[in-house]
Amino acid sequence: MAASLIGSNLGEIQACLDRIVGPGVPAFRARQVYESIYKQRVTDASAIRGLPREWREKLAKEVAFGLPELDKRYQSADGTIRYLLRLDDGKTVETVLMPEGERYTFCISSQVGCPVNCQFCLTALMGLERNLTAGEIVGQILFTAAENGLSSQIAKLNVVMMGQGEPLLNLPNVLKAVRILADPDGAGLSMRRMTLSTSGIVPRIEELGREAVRPKLAISLNASTEEQRRELMPITKKYSLRDLMAVCKAYPLRSWEHLSFEYVLLRGVNDSDDDARRVARLIANLRCKVNLIALNPGPGIAFQTPDPERVAAFQAIVKRSAPCFVRKPRGRDIYAACGQLKRMADSSAFVELEAAAPGV
């Protein structure tokens, strides 16, 4: 049995009811609980509809509900909100909500910290504290949706697994969360609106491709040669760029799907025309698009952000091979943008950021 109601699938809820109420609880009762949590999105066990009061009281007393608690909330000038959420064991993790007109994108974490050690990423400086459970992954969305009055629009939300952590190093919990989120009888999110981003854990990409219910796939490419990628992303020593591109070529895309590649541009390091030409060659003939991300700076990161002109020149070259976009930084001022999630709370660091990236 999972440790909390949020994150439990139907079978686990049934087992939980059998345990606390007595064996032989009818299946429709388990379904009532499941739908109350994920579809009606009640925020505690005592609000579960239709159950006898005695059962609700037992549930509330004997099983954790599992919604994370708000620790801190940071509001960006551009509308982005970064949440620091407190988990059951007192650890905290970040989730980012990015509103854009009528559209909302949730950027959720899959681990507390990250073990992968990419040289340009603030999360890497945390190291890995632990994996998140399926409930803690689902809980980030249920919490943020409830907090922002978005529960009724949940089917239209976009979810990106681009927060703290490497999702493919926590694949069983990530997949369990995705199955609950994408279940039309559960949270009811669309698989087509969910994206998982990976630093390139090659065997796990193959594993993901075999799953019937899986998000879209984004690959953090970030370099155009083996050597450069080994320096920037040491994981390349284990999973080479060559093997990564081979697994991308063989990836079983669904009819409606394309791959995404992300490429963080570091001034004078991986942002030359030659790099762009090599990227264009690497991705040629793949059904894909490329998102360029100009480095989001932070303390302890030894790289600089390229000028917009350099970014545009790089984009123009890559565009010859595939659609190529420049990702607009969201929430840089509150350390909520790509690669900036490190539970930053220190106002002096915010000031430092202003100096490093003026005008952002």
Ligand code: SAH
């Ligand atoms: N661990 C996963 C997902 C989280 S990181 C991954 O690496 O794919 C989300 C994206 O932010 C990745 O594409 C990563 O390359 C990028 N990123 C990391 N640090 C960054 C920084 N300082 N500036 C801009 N993008 C960064």
Ligand code: SF4
């Ligand atoms: Fe981990 Fe992704 Fe940051 Fe690399 S870029 S350290 S994989 S979170």
